[in-house]
Amino acid sequence: xxxxxxxxxxxxxxxxxxxxxxxxxxxxxxxxxxxxxxxxxxxxxxxxxxxxxxxxxxxxxxxxxxxxxxxxxxxxxxxxxxxxxxxxxxxxxxxxxxxxxxxxxxxxxxxxxxxxxxxxxxxxxxxxxxxxxxxxxxxxxxxxxxxxxxxxxxxxxxxxxxxxxxxxxxxxxxxxxxxxxxxxxxxxxxxxxxxxxxxxxxxxxxxxxxxxxxxxxxxxxxxxxxxxxxxxxxxxxxxxxxxxxxxxxxxxxxxxxxxxxxxxxxxxxxxxxxxxxxxxxxx
Amino acid sequence: xxxxxxxxxxxxxxxxxxxxxxxxxxxxxxxxxxxxxxxxxxxxxxxxxxxxxxxxxxxxxxxxxxxxxxxxxxxxxxxxxxxxxxxxxxxxxxxxxxxxxxxxxxxxxxxxxxxxxxxxxxxxxxxxxxxxxxxxxxxxxxxxxxxxxxxxxxxxxxxxxxxxxxxxxxxxxxxxxxxxxxxxxxxxxxxxxxxxxxxxxxxxxxxxxxxxxxxxxxxxxxxxxxxxxxxxxxxxxxxxxxxxxxxxxxxxxxxxxxxxxxxxxxxxxxxxxxxxxxxxxxxxxxxxxxxxxxxxxxxxxxxxxxxxxxxxxxxxxxxxxxxxxxxxxxxxxxxxxxxxxxxxxxxxxxxxxxxxxxxxxxxxxxxxxxxxxxxxxxxxxxxxxxxxxxxxxxxxxxxxxxxxxxxx
Numbered sequence: 001x002x003x004x005x006x007x008x009x010x011x012x013x014x015x016x017x018x019x020x021x022x023x024x025x026x027x028x029x030x031x032x033x034x035x036x037x038x039x040x041x042x043x044x045x046x047x048x049x050x051x052x053x054x055x056x057x058x059x060x061x062x063x064x065x066x067x068x069x070x071x072x073x074x075x076x077x078x079x080x081x082x083x084x085x086x087x088x089x090x091x092x093x094x095x096x097x098x099x100x101x102x103x104x105x106x107x108x109x110x111x112x113x114x115x116x117x118x119x120x121x122x123x124x125x126x127x128x129x130x131x132x133x134x135x136x137x138x139x140x141x142x143x144x145x146x147x148x149x150x151x152x153x154x155x156x157x158x159x160x161x162x163x164x165x166x167x168x169x170x171x172x173x174x175x176x177x178x179x180x181x182x183x184x185x186x187x188x189x190x191x192x193x194x195x196x197x198x199x200x201x202x203x204x205x206x207x208x209x210x211x212x213x214x215x216x217x218x219x220x221x222x223x224x225x226x227x228x229x230x231x232x233x234x235x236x237x238x239x240x241x242x243x244x245x246x247x248x249x250x251x252x253x254x255x256x257x258x259x260x261x262x263x264x265x266x267x268x269x270x271x272x273x274x275x276x277x278x279x280x281x282x283x
Numbered sequence: 284x285x286x287x288x289x290x291x292x293x294x295x296x297x298x299x300x301x302x303x304x305x306x307x308x309x310x311x312x313x314x315x316x317x318x319x320x321x322x323x324x325x326x327x328x329x330x331x332x333x334x335x336x337x338x339x340x341x342x343x344x345x346x347x348x349x350x351x352x353x354x355x356x357x358x359x360x361x362x363x364x365x366x367x368x369x370x371x372x373x374x375x376x377x378x379x380x381x382x383x384x385x386x387x388x389x390x391x392x393x394x395x396x397x398x399x400x401x402x403x404x405x406x407x408x409x410x411x412x413x414x415x416x417x418x419x420x421x422x423x424x425x426x427x428x429x430x431x432x433x434x435x436x437x438x439x440x441x442x443x444x445x446x447x448x449x450x451x452x453x454x455x456x457x458x459x460x461x462x463x464x465x466x467x468x469x470x471x472x473x474x475x476x477x478x479x480x481x482x483x484x485x486x487x488x489x490x491x492x493x494x495x496x497x498x499x500x501x502x503x504x505x506x507x508x509x510x511x512x513x514x515x516x517x518x519x520x521x522x523x524x525x526x527x528x529x530x531x532x533x534x535x536x537x538x539x540x541x542x543x544x545x546x547x548x549x550x551x552x553x554x555x556x557x558x559x560x561x562x563x564x565x566x567x568x569x570x571x572x573x574x575x576x577x578x579x580x581x582x583x584x585x586x587x588x589x590x591x592x593x594x595x596x597x598x599x600x601x602x603x604x605x606x607x608x609x610x611x612x613x614x615x616x617x618x619x620x621x622x623x624x625x626x627x628x629x630x631x632x633x634x635x636x637x638x639x640x641x642x643x644x645x646x647x648x649x650x651x652x653x654x655x656x657x658x659x660x661x662x663x664x665x666x667x668x669x670x671x672x673x674x675x676x677x678x679x680x681x682x683x684x685x686x687x688x689x690x691x
Contacts, residue, residue, distance in 0.1 A: 231540050
């Protein structure tokens with residue numbers, strides 16, 4: 001009993017911060033999404049905003065795009081990160097450490113602008129390709145910016161998040177994996193067997209945790225798609241922002257409804273993902 | 284010392300504001316002090332001016348000319364807060380109103396059109412004050428293009444600062460005879476696919492373009508100066524969308540996406556991705572040529588039937604902490620000297636809001652026609668003007684554009 005009180009006391013400060021800042025914001029978003037805006041004389045509670053969001057085709061378009069961008073960014077950066085980590089653990093080179101740590105320190109905003117300068121049709125990449133004779137004119141460079149497949153957005157995310165996943169996986173590898181692998185080798189396991197039966201189970205919790213963080217972040221992040229995305233459809237956070245800055249104040253509940261839905265969807269994805277991970281762990 | 288003094292003064296001003304009006308209707312009191320009193324009270328204070336920050340020339344005008352002059356003449360420290368979108372400031376004020384924040388951070392905000400109307404609906408503006416400024420005598424407050432802001436009654440709650448007019452810009456080396464009507468534009472884009480586009484509404488310039496299309500396809504201006512009429516709108520707007528959809532397949536990126544802002548369109552023109560551009564600033568082309576950003580062969584032209592013009596203003600928020608200072612600053616910005624400086628094509632190049640006939644003769648001369656091959660004479664601009672439609676029309680048109688042009 002005394003132990004419980006101690007735990008509660010120790011947790012209180014952290015819970016207060018989370019409660020006031022996070023839950024407070026969420027609660028006020030929920031309240032506004034229900035149409036409660038006394039400043040413009042709206043005090044009636046209704047689900048109209050949700051109805052409007054969920055029955056319009058825009059939300060579905062944006063939702064699918066968001067899942068695609070977040071999913072592709074997560075899968076690509078995770079696979080590349082695992083491969084990189086497997087190579088990097090053998091080399092103690094300082095150079096590679098810097099290459100992998102540098103992107104982590106650079107803000108997403110700067111990364112997005114940098115990628116845009118490289119991949120735009122009048123950018124560095126296009127000029128280089130034209131100079132090398134790969135394309136006739138810079139304008140013939142494929143449209144990778146504001147494009148249908150969100151190539152530049154995914155590139156930015158991969159560039160930013162892959163090193164993060166790599167570092168997490170590296171940390172896991174530096175534990176017992178090396179020794180276990182040696183044991184497996186002495187028992188005659190091949191390279192693939194060593195990876196699949198020995199190394200992967202050791203690093204998989206790290207991979208799952210890191211990739212979930214990447215997915216949740218890219219699902220809810222705003223600035224990169226805002227800068228590099230096409231006008232329509234936009235990913236959900238940009239859609240919410242566009243509604244929020246709509247000159248008609250009645251659009252505010254709609255913006256908040258989208259935000260609440262983003263939070264819900266992320267939570268559902270996280271729960272499913274963790275459950276899947278648990279099942280995998282058992283298997 | 285100065286800072287401490289400024290802080291004390293602005294706090295006492297805020298205290299006065301709170302004492303004289305309730306938290307809810309502080310904005311509806313208006314100014315009853317004399318200008319001399321305001322000047323005395325403003326001395327030594329800081330004034331926060333919030334304005335769109337995306338134009339280097341405007342920023343330079345404020346930082347390099349206005350700020351030092353205000354310091355010298357009135358002892359006022361001007362603090363410029365750049366906004367990416369004026370709607371952000373309106374949203375901020377709305378949030379402050381919601382939580383009953385009696386003392387805000389914005390003293391003066393650059394605004395017009397929908398943003399002013401939205402704010403006025405939520406009672407976010409202090410006033411009336413603007414018609415009492417000493418320099419208001421140079422302003423034609425009788426003119427509907429001054430006393431109505433996109434059709435919304437101003438009622439002294441904002442002071443006119445300048446005028447803008449929509450113009451088309453083209454590269455005469457790549458375009459021999461620029462399209463002056465909508466039919467010509469269709470033909471031109473068909474012959475030059477991928478080299479024309481417009482910023483996606485609700486961008487300001489994009490809005491102006493689709494409004495210009497509304498005037499063009501209907502051949503009418505008059506009906507849109509009246510209150511919004513759904514019947515008329517439902518009858519006329521399909522023509523606008525039909526035209527824009529017909530144009531779409533020959534736009535930059537085949538209309539699959541649009542430049543998100545005026546700045547992005549300028550970039551496309553600068554990089555020769557598009558050959559025809561547009562701006563709500565008639566001097567922009569000249570300035571960009573002088574800076575070496577646009578090709579020397581850049582020219583400005585007008586559409587047949589005239590182009591949109593409007594007035595932009597300065598407003599004081601209901602919870603502005605330094606209302607006296609804000610009025611002194613607004614009065615200076617409206618002075619003939621500051622307006623001459625503002626119209627310099629190598630600076631901001633913004634058209635004056637003053638009625639030139641009311642000015643002393645020696646100052647009238649300074650508003651001579653702007654020089655430069657890439658720009659047009661003030662006379663030509665003035666003779667080819669059409670008024671903006673009332674905001675409601677534009678809002679409906681924007682919404683319709685999202686549904687019927689962007690998504691289809």
